[in-house]
Amino acid sequence: QGGSRRVLRSASSPSARKLLCRRNVGITERRRPALHALNPRKHGRPEAGTTVVAGAAFMDQHMGVKLGIAQGTGKLDLSEMGLTHIPPQVFSLTGLTDLSLAGNSIEVIPPQIANLSGLERLQVAGNHLQGLPPEIGELRGLEGLWVHGNLITALPESLCQCTALRVLQAAGNQLTSLPAQLGRLTALEDLGLPGNCLTTLPDSMGGLKSLKKLSLHGNRLKDLPASLRDLDALQELWLMGNDLSSLPDCFASMSSLKQLSLGDNCLGEVPESLAAAPALTALWLYGNSLARVPPSLASHPTLKYLWLEGNPLWGEGLEAMLRGLKGN
Template identity: 30%
Template sequence: MEEKRQVAGIEKDAGADDQVNNIMSLMNINDKDKQILVIIHGIGGIGKTTLAKFIYNQVSCDFDVLGGLQLLQAKLISDILKRELEDVAFINRGIEFFRDLFCNMRVLIILDDVENAFSVQKLVRDCFDCFASGSRILVTTRNSSVLEESPQIRTYNVSRLDTDQALQLFRQHSSILNPSSRSTIELLNPASNSMTGLPLVIEIMGAVSNGKSQNAWDHFKVCVEFQLKRWDFQSILEEGYKTLSYEQQQIFLDIACFTVGIDSRIAWYLWYDTSFLPSCEILTPLAKIGENNQIWMHSMLRQFGREIVCQESHTDPRRRSRLFNHEIALSTIKQKKMQNLRVIDLTGCADLLVTPKFSGCQNLVILILERCSQLVKIDHSIGDLKCLLSLNLKFCTELIMLPVEVGRLTALKELLMDGTSIQEIPISIGHLKQLETLIASNCFSLSQLPRTICHLTNISLLSLDGTRISALPNSIGELVRLKHLSLRDCRRIRKLPNFIGNIGRSLVELDVSGTGVSKFPDSLKNLQNLKVLRMDSCFFTEFPPDIGELTSLEEIHASWCRSLEGSIPSGIKKLHNLRILRLRYSSITSIPAEIYQLSNLQTLDLLHSNMLEELPTLPPSKRIRL
C-alpha cells in the first residue's frame, strides 16, 4: 500500500485521507444554494494546516475567487484578524473591502490558526452574506469555541493518529534500520503515549532518527519516553535539538528567527559561504519547502528556536546571536557596528519613518522592510551594502522613491517593491548586473521603466502588474535571460514592441491579461520556448494566426476576451504539448477538427462561449467545461 501521496506538491501524511473526506462532506461543495463555514479545530501539532492545504488544492478550481493561505500571508485577512479587539475601525475597513471586492462572487477563503473569535464573528455577521451562494470559509483553530455550530457553521475535530498510522508516518520520515521493532511500536502507541498521536511529534522523532544508528535511536527513545507520558513537548524538542550537529542547529535557529516565508533560494545565501550548506533532507520536517519555494516551519518549532536564542542573554540583546524583535533590532543597530549581521527583518514596523544607517552592517545579505506602512525614506547608506542579495520593500505604501544609491548594490539578486508608491525606478538600476528578480506589481504610480533596464542581463523574472506603464522600451529584447514577463492589468499598454521576439530562447511565460493589447507583434512566433501564454480580458479580435509556431506551449489562457471571435487557426494542431486551453466568455465560433491530435490536452474550458457553432471530436478522457 502506498505510504505517501502528493497533492499539488504537498506530502499527504498517514491517516489524512479519511479526515479530508470528512471535511469535504461538511463543506458540501456541490450545494450551490448556501454559504457554509467549516471550523477545523484541534490541539497544536495535530495537522490542521496540512488538512486545510489539501482541501484548498482539491476544491479551489470550483470557485470564482480564492482567498487561501497565500492571501493570509499577503496580509489581507491576517491583518484584520490579528489587530487588537478595540481596533474596530480597522476591522470595519476590512469588511468594507470585502463588500466592494467580493460582492456577488462565489469565494473560497481559508483562515489559518485563528484564535480571535470576535474577528471571525465580525467577518461572518457583516460580510459572509455578501458572498454569493455556494461560498465557503474554512477556519483552523486550537480554540473549539471560536464559533458556535449552526446550519451554516459546522465543526470538525481533528483526531489523533492510531498506532498503525503513527508507525506509517514515522516510516515516511525515518531512516533507522528497524522502525517496526517492538520497542518502537510501543513508543508510538497512542494508547500508552497519547502525545504520539500528534503528527508533528512523529515527524520530529522521525527527523531525529535520520542518519543515526539503531543504538543511537534506542538511546533517544529512552530519553523521550518519560516526556511523552508527561506531555512534555518542550523537553522532547530539547532532546531532538541536542541530536542535531552544530551546523544543523545553526540552520534551525536561522529559519526559526528569520527565514519562515522567505524563498528558499534566497535563504540559501545565508549559509553559502559556510562549510555546512543545507540540503532538503535537513530542512524536512523541522522545516519544509512549501508553495512558491517558501520555507515553512510549524509555529511551535519556531517559538522553541526563538526561546533558545533569547536564553543566550536574558538582559543584553546585543549578546544574542540573532535579533528578531523589531524594536530591539532597531535599537541595537542604531547603537554599535554589527559587521557579522546577515539578516535584518523589520516586517510590519508600522512606526518606522526612515531606515537606520546601514554603514555598520556591510555584510548584510537580506534586508526585509515589508509592510513598514509609514516608511518614507531609505537612508543613502544602503549603497554600502555590497553583499546584499535581497531587498524587500513590499507594501511600503508611503515610499515614493528609491535612493539612487540602490544602483551600488552590485550583488543584488532580488528587488521586491510590490504595492509601494514608487513613481520611478532610478536609472542607476542598470548597474545591478546580478539582478534576477524585479517585482513592481501594483505600484500604481509607476509610469515608466528606465532605459537602462536593458543592462539587467541576468534578470529572469520581471513583474509589472497593475502599474501605469504605457509602453515597454525596445531594449526589452536585450534581456536575453528573461523567463517570466508579467504585465497583467497594465491597462495603458496598447502594444508590445516587436523586439520582444529577441528573447525567444529564454521566455517561458508571458502574461498580458487585462492590458489594452489587441494584437501580438509578428515576432511572437520567435518565442520558441514559451510554455504559458496568458491573454485574459484583452481586446483581441482574432486568435494569433501564428500560434502553431509556438510548439512549446503548454497553456493558453484567453478567457473574457469579449472581442475574440472567428475560428481558432488549424495550426494549433502543432501544439503537441498543449495541456490547457481556456476560452470561456469569448465569441469564438469554431474549433478546428485537428484539435483531436492534441493528445496531451487535459482542460478545454468553453464556459459561456455561446457563439460556438459546433464541437469537433475531442481527444478522449479529457476534462471539458462548456
C-alpha cells in the same frame, strides 16, 4: 475532446473578470496591533509593583538586539516593526547581504543605501515608498529586489546598473513606464509588474536573455514590442487584463514559452505565429473579441490547455477549431 486538450466556455461575466484582473495585486494591507506594555496578567491593568516597559524603550531594545545579531550574520529583518524611516544605524552595517524592511510605513530610502555595497537581497514591500533613490544603482551585487505594494511611479534608470539582479518584484505600484535600458539586466529571471499603470514597454526588453517569467497582468498595455521575440529563455508570459488590440508576430521564435495568458484584452485576432510557438502547453485567450483563431492551434503538438470562453467564435472559425480537436 479527448484528455489532451480542453476548450472551455463559461457564462461568467468577462467584465467581472476584467475588474478582478485590474485590481492591484500588491501586498494586502495588514492591521498591526499596537505594541502594549508588557503585562503579566491576561486582562486588566498591571498589578502593583509590576515594571511596565514602555513601547518605545522595548522597541529600542529589540532593535539593538537585531542590529547586534546582524553584525555577525549579515542578515537583518526589521519587517512589521511600525517603522516610518530606516534607522540610521542600519547603514553602518556594511557587511549586510540581506535586509528586510517589509510591512512598515517607510516613505523614503535615503542615499546612504549605497553604503551597503554587499547587499544581495533588499525587501521593502508593503511600505509607503513613492520612488527609489538613484543610489540604488550602486548595489552592483544585488540579486533580489522586492518593492511590491508601494506607491512608486517610476524606477530609476540607475537600477539598470544592478546587472546581477535575478528577481525584481514591483507589483501593485503606480508605475507608468519602465527604464529605457531595462534590457541591460541580462541576469534577470523573474520580473513581476502586475497591477501597475503601464501602457507600453521599452524596446530593450529583448535584452533580458535570462528571463523565465514575465508578469504584466492588470496594467494598461496597448501594444507589445517586437523585441519580445528575443526572449529565448522565457517560459511564462502573463498579460491578462490589459488593453491589447493586436500582438506582434514574435511567438514562433520564443522557443521556451510554455504558458501564455492573453485573457481579458481587446484582441480581434491572433497571429499565426502563436500556433508556431514550439513549447506552448497552456494558452489563455478568454474574454477577447476573437471570431476565429488559427486552426493549427487544434493540432499543436504540445498544447494541452486552451481557454476560449467569452469570445464570439462562430461559423468557419469555430468549425475549423472543432474539426482540429476531433482529429486529435
